[in-house]
Amino acid sequence: MKLDYNEHPHRRYNILTGEWVLVSPHRTKRPWQGKQEKIPETKRPKYDPTCYLCPGNTRAGGEQTPKYESVYSFTNDFSALLADTPNILEEDGLLKAQGETGICKVVCFSPDHSLTLPLMEQKAIADVVALWQKEYSELGAKQNIRHVQIFENKGAMMGCSNPHPHGQIWAQYSIPQEVERKTKMQRAYFEKNDSSLLGDYLKQELDKDERILFQNEHFVALVPFWAVWPYEAMIAPKKQLQNIAALSKEQALAFAEAIKVVTTKFDNLFEVSFPYSSGIHQSPTDNDYPEWHFHMSFYPPLLRSATVKKFMVGYEMFGNPQRDITAEQAAKKLKGLSNTHYSLK
Amino acid sequence: MKLDYNEHPHRRYNILTGEWVLVSPHRTKRPWQGKQEKIPETKRPKYDPTCYLCPGNTRAGGEQTPKYESVYSFTNDFSALLADTPNILEEDGLLKAQGETGICKVVCFSPDHSLTLPLMEQKAIADVVALWQKEYSELGAKQNIRHVQIFENKGAMMGCSNPHPHGQIWAQYSIPQEVERKTKMQRAYFEKNDSSLLGDYLKQELDKDERILFQNEHFVALVPFWAVWPYEAMIAPKKQLQNIAALSKEQALAFAEAIKVVTTKFDNLFEVSFPYSSGIHQSPTDNDYPEWHFHMSFYPPLLRSATVKKFMVGYEMFGNPQRDITAEQAAKKLKGLSNTHYSLK
Ligand SMILES: O=P(O)(O)O[C@H]1O[C@H](CO)[C@@H](O)[C@H](O)[C@H]1O
Ligand SMILES: O=P(O)(O)O[C@H]1O[C@H](CO)[C@@H](O)[C@H](O)[C@H]1O
Numbered sequence: 208m209k210l211d212y213n214e215h216p217h218r219r220y221n222i223l224t225g226e227w228v229l230v231s232p233h234r235t236k237r238p239w240q241g242k243q244e245k246i247p248e249t250k251r252p253k254y255d256p257t258c259y260l261c262p263g264n265t266r267a268g269g270e271q272t273p274k275y276e277s278v279y280s281f282t283n284d285f286s287a288l289l290a291d292t293p294n295i296l297e298e299d300g301l302l303k304a305q306g307e308t309g310i311c312k313v314v315c316f317s318p319d320h321s322l323t324l325p326l327m328e329q330k331a332i333a334d335v336v337a338l339w340q341k342e343y344s345e346l347g348a349k350q351n352i353r354h355v356q357i358f359e360n361k362g363a364m365m366g367c368s369n370p371h372p373h374g375q376i377w378a379q380y381s382i383p384q385e386v387e388r389k390t391k392m393q394r395a396y397f398e399k400n401d402s403s404l405l406g407d408y409l410k411q412e413l414d415k416d417e418r419i420l421f422q423n424e425h426f427v428a429l430v431p432f433w434a435v436w437p438y439e440a441m442i443a444p445k446k447q448l449q450n451i452a453a454l455s456k457e458q459a460l461a462f463a464e465a466i467k468v469v470t471t472k473f474d475n476l477f478e479v480s481f482p483y484s485s486g487i488h489q490s491p492t493d494n495d496y497p498e499w500h501f502h503m504s505f506y507p508p509l510l511r512s513a514t515v516k517k518f519m520v521g522y523e524m525f526g527n528p529q530r531d532i533t534a535e536q537a538a539k540k541l542k543g544l545s546n547t548h549y550s551l552k
Numbered sequence: 553m554k555l556d557y558n559e560h561p562h563r564r565y566n567i568l569t570g571e572w573v574l575v576s577p578h579r580t581k582r583p584w585q586g587k588q589e590k591i592p593e594t595k596r597p598k599y600d601p602t603c604y605l606c607p608g609n610t611r612a613g614g615e616q617t618p619k620y621e622s623v624y625s626f627t628n629d630f631s632a633l634l635a636d637t638p639n640i641l642e643e644d645g646l647l648k649a650q651g652e653t654g655i656c657k658v659v660c661f662s663p664d665h666s667l668t669l670p671l672m673e674q675k676a677i678a679d680v681v682a683l684w685q686k687e688y689s690e691l692g693a694k695q696n697i698r699h700v701q702i703f704e705n706k707g708a709m710m711g712c713s714n715p716h717p718h719g720q721i722w723a724q725y726s727i728p729q730e731v732e733r734k735t736k737m738q739r740a741y742f743e744k745n746d747s748s749l750l751g752d753y754l755k756q757e758l759d760k761d762e763r764i765l766f767q768n769e770h771f772v773a774l775v776p777f778w779a780v781w782p783y784e785a786m787i788a789p790k791k792q793l794q795n796i797a798a799l800s801k802e803q804a805l806a807f808a809e810a811i812k813v814v815t816t817k818f819d820n821l822f823e824v825s826f827p828y829s830s831g832i833h834q835s836p837t838d839n840d841y842p843e844w845h846f847h848m849s850f851y852p853p854l855l856r857s858a859t860v861k862k863f864m865v866g867y868e869m870f871g872n873p874q875r876d877i878t879a880e881q882a883a884k885k886l887k888g889l890s891n892t893h894y895s896l897k
Contacts, residue, residue: 208638208640209640209642210638210640210642210649210650210651212649215634215637215638215651215652216632216633216634216637216651216652216654217637217649217650217651217652218649218650218652218726219647219648219649220648220649220650222646222648226729227726227729229632229633229652231632231633234630234632236630237612237629237630238612239713240713240714241708241711241712241713242708242709242711242713267582267583284582285579285581285582287561287574287576287579287867287874287876288561288574288576289560289561289578292560292561292562293553293555293560295553295554295555297554297555300756301567301749301752301753301756302564302756302777303564303565303567304555304557304562304563304564304565305555305562305563305565306555306560306561306562307560307561307562307563307574309561356867356870356871358866358867358869358870359866360863360865360866363586363587364587365863365865365866366586366587366863366865366866367586368584368585368586368587369585375866375867377867377871381563381572383870383871383872384571384572384871384872385869385870385871385872386870386871404646407646408646411645411646411647432647484865484866484869484870486866486867486869486870488870504870506869518705518710518711520705520710520711520829521703521704521705521710521711521720521829521831522632522701522703522720522722522831524703524730524829524831524851525701525703525728525730525731525829525831525833525849526701526722526728526729526730526731527728527729527730529632531632
């Protein structure tokens with residue numbers, strides 16, 4: 208007997224983290240009487256006088272945002288991490304805590320308040336990538352910084368409190384656990400096979416072509432076999448690169464294209480500005496990590512429609528993450544969608 | 553220099569999972585302009601003719617819910633796990649999947665549609681505990697079932713689609729990863745110290761009395777040192793018990809009292825029916841687990857008010873869980889609240 212991914216509940220193994228996800232393919236048949244989200248406002252002015260990220264406006268802390276013209280980054284006025292915290296380890300019986308040194312930055316993607324990544328030009332997204340590269344290198348070079356987490360929370364549903372196109376960077380002394388898991392798995396594979404785990408996986412996926420969303424010369428976008436979120440997607444360079452600092456200008460432009468395509472498909476799925484958290488996982492900055500293959504992941508919560516999301520609650524919190532459609536079903540749907548944004552048609 | 557938990561961002565170690573949480577105590581000072589949740593309806597009739605969990609009504613699958621008088625459980629009409637799935641392991645290059653055998657049940661806590669756990673009598677909650685005990689033992693004894701996860705999603709914010717007081721049980725072949733982590737950590741400690749990790753931790757907490765919410769002869773309720781969710785709480789027996797099946801009638805009644813107190817404090821915090829996911833972590837059912845010390849945890853999302861929750865997004869998904877108030881601040885607040893439900897005053 209063979210497993211039928213479309214019929215049998217099954218678990219899938221995440222080769223990058225060593226974790227499992229439970230897949231219940233038949234489960235969206237159940238009726239949904241639960242929570243409906245609000246459809247986000249999509250029409251916004253190019254400039255909002257009350258937005259502290261718009262050029263020339265004053266921020267909560269009193270500082271003024273300069274009249275920037277493409278991208279702009281600054282230290283978060285409400286940083287979760289502070290540069291002057293000592294990283295002392297304290298143990299008291301079974302209680303163990305450690306001070307955390309860090310820096311939190313905000314990265315404005317565009318001066319235009321009305322935009323989002325899918326609505327920006329490829330060239331303008333490449334400017335964002337260039338700023339990420341600069342921040343990764345500069346923050347990573349600082350004393351007591353060993354890891355730089357670049358991410359974006361898009362949409363109110365994902366806890367974003369300002370619709371101005373922006374992301375964040377949290378740089379810190381400790382290496383976060385998601386990254387440690389991925390280091391461990393990639394290292395074990397690299398030591399055994401002397402090649403990149405993710406690189407070999409991408410080859411297998413390109414070969415199968417069941418979960419690929421898009422590719423250009425340098426990058427692949429796909430729904431990973433072990434995706435947790437309904438329409439989770441990953442963008443990775445075909446050739447192993449430890450981190451984004453290693454990207455050439457040409458590769459950065461190809462990366463920008465992949466970002467534009469994936470986020471456009473997302474918006475086209477339910478014809479709504481698609482909420483997600485995205486993040487770049489790459490090598491920590493304290494060392495050479497020959498096993499690391501950087502990648503950007505998108506975790507979008509929507510499942511059934513623009514108003515019904517997947518809840519990662521009860522079983523998912525206490526047991527394993529669980530998903531209701533297969534990665535192949537999600538990939539097929541996304542792949543079939545246009546690469547032109549619905550609002551531009 | 554010493555760490556000041558109220559000032560310094562720091563990480564705390566979870567002795568049960570081996571994971572870390574980032575604590576940013578100063579962070580609630582930032583203004584919140586983000587998403588506001590709807591305040592849940594609290595006035596509900598005792599009987600709702602459209603609710604499929606009310607006694608005598610017909611369910612989506614066509615079956616009739618009997619006229620039960622205290623508690624009632626049945627197999628979920630839209631189960632995520634199915635009993636006849638074979639648990640075959642399949643590997644294809646870097647893709648690894650395994651069929652999952654399982655059973656999903658729904659547990660109605662009361663025939664009264666208007667109630668929630670904090671509004672039920674201690675005796676009635678003890679009936680719920682007795683049904684959990686029965687299900688844990690019966691499901692756990694079945695072939696191909698090695699783990700029984702009991703949980704509740706309360707409130708629309710936590711993905712609950714029916715306000716009738718109920719919880720769920722997902723029993724399955726594989727041992728979920730959260731449970732595996734806790735087995736590993738408890739086993740290592742037990743083998744080294746020949747005593748219960750959680751038991752020793754509880755002793756230390758009772759001694760310090762900084763995070764304790766409530767205790768009776770048999771149970772302790774506290775905010776764990778490594779709590780992730782703003783008002784996360786845990787209830788555990790003082791004496792090590794591997795699982796709930798080991799509870800005497802008297803202990804089960806004491807457990808019910810702790811549940812009533814914790815959920816009442818929750819409701820009293822913002823004078824709202826407090827959403828959460830709760831779950832019981834206990835020994836898997838395939839073996840004797842001398843290291844296991846069962847406990848029930850509550851993960852409530854609300855942070856600032858009845859309408860502003862904590863978003864576990866971006867950094868939390870890609871790095872570590874992060875929290876904005878300390879466990880001590882949360883414990884102090886909850887401890888100070890009445891054990892009588894606000895609606896009964
Ligand atoms: O089974 P329910 O209550 O319809 O569904 C709820 O609980 C499940 C188990 O935690 C989750 O998988 C669902 O996302 C959630 O909406
Ligand atoms: O910093 P923001 O955008 O105000 O806050 C948002 O992102 C943070 C980082 O993922 C989270 O900790 C917050 O819960 C979320 O609301």
